[in-house]
Amino acid sequence: MKIFKKLTAMVMAIGVLIGSSAFADTVKIAFIDPLSGPFATTGSNGLAEWKFAVEKLVNEKGGVLGGKKMEVVALDNKMDGKESLIQVQVAIDQGIRFIAQGNSSGIANAITDMVKKHNKRNPDKRVIFINYSAVDPALTNDKCNFWHFRFDANADIKMDAITDVIAQVPSIKKMYLIGQDYSFGKAVAAAAEKYLAEKTSINIVGNELHPIGKVKDFTPYARKILASGADAVITGNWGADMVNLGRSLSESGFKGPIYCYYCASNGITGTFGAAGKGMLHLVGEGLHNPATPELTAYHKAFKAKYPKWDLSQPRIINAAQMLAAAINKAGTADDMVAVASALEGMEFDSKLLGTKVLMRAKDHQAIQNVHVGIHTDDVEIDYDNSGYGIKIFKTVEMASMDSATSCKMKRP
Amino acid sequence: MDLIIINIIDGLIYGLLLFMLSSGLTLIFSMMGVLNLSHAAFYMLGAYFAYQISLVIGFWVGLIVAPVLVTILGALVERYGLRRVHQYGHVPELIFTFGLFFVIEESVQYIWGRNMVPYNSPESLNFIAINLAGGSIPAYKVFMLLVSVAIFVALYYVLARTRIGMIIQAALSYPKTVEALGHNVPLVFMGVFGVGTGLAGLAGVIAGPSLTTFPGMAFLLGSIVFVCVVVGGLGSLTGAFLASLLIGWLQTFAASYNIGAADILIAMGYEYPKDVYYHPWRDLWTLTLPQIGPILPYLLLILVLVFRPYGLFGRRDS
Structure with missing residues (x-):
């Protein structure tokens, strides 16, 4: 059984490598959340929101770095801490530099530790952790680090x-x-x-x-x-x-x-x-509600594509756009120090959600309405x-x- | 004082709901000599069937049709599944029902999804029936109570006062003799299994709007039903009835009163620690009755098994 699992993982990894090399000019975000098991609905809903936000708000508006498309790669962590770390490694091995996760603060704590260690040991392959939902205050207090950015308001x-x-x-x-x-x-x-x-x-x-x-x-x-x-x-x-x-x-x-x-x-x-x-x-x-006209149109288009899901985690809209803006400002999607520095302290005017978003420099906690x-x-x-x-x-x-x-x- | 009366009523409603589940289970046990581990899955099916019907036609049609569907499904399971497994003994039967639980649970998630579904009580029952000093009891809860009582009376009447009931009881204890007298015993078994699961289905239909219809509902209530049956005595309807009420009240009262370990310890002469959050015995000092409430039935289960292994009303010693 274990050998079988390893074999399938290898086959899948090879498939992904071949598949990804064909689209090597995209900037990839690894979405790591539960896509199977009891919490699959929350994860799948978040994935739909991410894919739609990246497509509508980044790619259709010209992409990043003068025409590169952004792409969301879905990895299932089964709501399990260990599995999440394996998926982070899978993402890193695929050359993905942005990790998005949100469901469960426990898992977010594990990922932020791993990212911190990985970035220290592999300065040429650093990654950024985009925490779009985990609200444990510790993540932007005692456990904060330069690579972690929280877009939700914490508890x-x-x-x-x-x-x-x-x-x-x-x-x-x-x-x-x-x-x-x-x-x-x-x-x-x-x-x-x-x-x-x-x-x-x-x-x-x-x-x-x-x-x-x-x-x-x-x-x-x-x-x-x-x-x-x-x-x-x-x-x-x-x-x-x-x-x-x-x-x-x-x-x-x-x-x-x-x-x-x-x-x-x-x-x-x-x-x-x-x-x-x-x-x-x-x-x-x-x-x-009340919705801005832009949000109403955005919601309508979202529902046309994903009738089953809701815009239940609106900060994803901010996260996708702010990440794109940071990459553009840094002028690179490979140098994570430059991207993280661009994101740090960024002020973003979220027209869809009608709020300013400030990525506070001292703890990487998004401040918003x-x-x-x-x-x-x-x-x-x-x-x-x-x-x-x-x-x-x-x-x-x-x-x-x-x-x-x-x-x-x-x-x- | 008023709170006590309200708690007695709440506990009664919950206990009678448990009885609807445990009565079917205990009947099936008397028949097969084996616990139907998939029983709670039929309870969940009842709720989801009724939800689906209520979307198309209405709550009241679902109330009648859903239990019938579950009964038919239960009878089919007995006829084409359990009866074949039966010849290999009890363990395969037990494993069969164990597997069936997960098959049903996963099927429900596949069809209706993993989120809870909006199965709600009918408009005509959305009013307050009884007002008791600050607390109110909605009409739907009263309706639940009445349905449960009606089922208990009907079940008792059929088993104790009718010819069918006599044949069922005889077939449970002396199947060979009853068969020799010309009765179709396999049909009786199929009927009992069908009705038993149908009762679970009915429990699901009326509990769905009150306890929420979601994929975890079978697992949540399943274990407690086994406790009712074992505490009451496997195979005893009276036992299942009293044990269900007992557990209903036990859980309701345990959740109602915030008696803490601290109260007891202080009464025993110990001093409340100054900074309790850093105290080595912090977990003991901050423990309250509602927190241990859910394990009380299992504690009862263990005590009963230790002191009365056949349960309160059990007669089976084979």
């Missing part, structure tokens, strides 16, 4: 934005924090405690973690939240845990808002439908083809622009 920035918005809602006096019992759930709870105490006098009436993916019926949790007298809930839940929590709360008679990180797209918006109207408050960059949006059917751009989507409720301009970082960047 702390998002909480900063949520609490900015909450501070403006005077009816919220009691808050309940609930999350999945693992690192991300704990990080959300800790950030919420910190920011709520700094900015508001809101009383935290509950702070609990439930077993991840094991709670069958959230009704008792909903009863408890109701009994605590909470006016609002903050949760980092995703997947079925998010839907079941939200649904139990609305069924039990909870009327307040639920502030959430991952309560849209991937079937969640469609499943909530009318039940989530006015209840779900999603935090994120690049929320669509972060919104809190409400789940509603009053939208131009929907999710899950359900007629429901997220409409912007409040915007925090250039969120956490001056936030501190523990990053001590070492530059080559």
Whole structure:
């Protein structure tokens, strides 16, 4: 079996080498995310967004370096850390210099370590890591390095934005924090405690973690939240845990808002439908509604090509364009020090998403407008083809622009 | 006090849902002497069938048609799959149902995708039925309760009071004698397997809108159903009923009260550590009842097996 696997890998590698040599004049981005297994939908959705962004926003506008096309090479990491590192190596061996990954901060941590080591040992074959979704704050703090760039707002920035918005809602006096019992759930709870105490006098009436993916019926949790007298809930839940929590709360008679990180797209918006109207408050960059005319046209073209998928990770639009701009500015797609230096500190005017994006030089964290949006059917751009989507409720301009970082960047 | 009443009702609804699954499983066990490991997969099929039908026709048609489809599918599985494997003994049967679980689970993902699907309760049941001091119980939950009770009554009536029930019970214990009396025992077996899986399908139909219809639903509920059956006593319908209710309440109450290990330790005279996040016993100090809630049924399972190996109402000693 192992020999068979190795053989197929070799055959595939040879095929790829032959295939790639025919298009040797393209600038390749290796997309490394789950394309099979339970998380395949998230990965496949991201891949569609990347391919479309590169095609529409870079290649159709003349490509990079005076006519070179950019190309997204999909590599399946099966949502596994080890497999991801193998795929990074595969990409490097193919001569790919840009690695894009986003699903799971655990995997992003592993990749950033590997990239750092690889670049130190192989100065002639350096690569850049484009992190388009992993939100663990550590990646741009203690674990930061010159080769890593994050285009999403990290978990702390998002909480900063949520609490900015909450501070403006005077009816919220009691808050309940609930999350999945693992690192991300704990990080959300800790950030919420910190920011709520700094900015508001809101009383935290509950702070609990439930077993991840094991709670069958959230009704008792909903009863408890109701009994605590909470006016609002903050949760980092995703997947079925998010839907079941939200649904139990609305069924039990909870009327307040639920502030959430991952309560849209991937079937969640469609499943909530009318039940989530006015209840779900999603935090994120690049929320669509109201949409700029450019974004409406872009979305329409995207849907024509990928009717099944959503523009669920809008920062990909920025990442593709900013990378192209950095390559053009550096005048090379081979010297990674030049490209990374061009990307560092870059200010980009994202017309599609209606925001400025600043790639902060001190930690490589993208600073951009972060919104809190409400789940509603009053939208131009929907999710899950359900007629429901997220409409912007409040915007925090250039969120956490001056936030501190523990990053001590070492530059080559 | 009000919270306790609401929790009792919530636990009852959840427990009765578990019973709908475990009743079919325990009947099939009495018949074949083997656990149907694919049982929860039929539960998932029920939900997805009903979702598909609700898209085209409506919820109420799905409520009737989906369980019938699952029943037919279950009967076919028994007739053309299990019956052939049966002659080779119990282990092949067990492996057969084990494999079937994954085949069904993967097929569902292939057809309906890996995301959750928007299968929701009908508009006519989208209102609050009962209001109890700050908490409300939606009409759909009451409907779930009524369906479960109706199934329990019907099942009990058929098995205990009708001729068919007598033949089934006799065929379960003395298949050779019943066959000698001129009854078609293989047909009885096929019927029991079909109805058993059909009950799981019905459970899926009514649980889908409440517990979310997604590819992990079979795995999530599957293990707990085995606990109900084993705790109640394999093959005992009464046992399955009481064990389902017990586990329903156990899980509901465990999730409802944030009693922490810290409360108990302080009551025992220990002092709460100053900086608990850096304390060597931090995991113990911060442990709460809802966090250990999901493992309580399995703890019960182990205790029952240690002290009453046949379960609470089990009679089988072969």
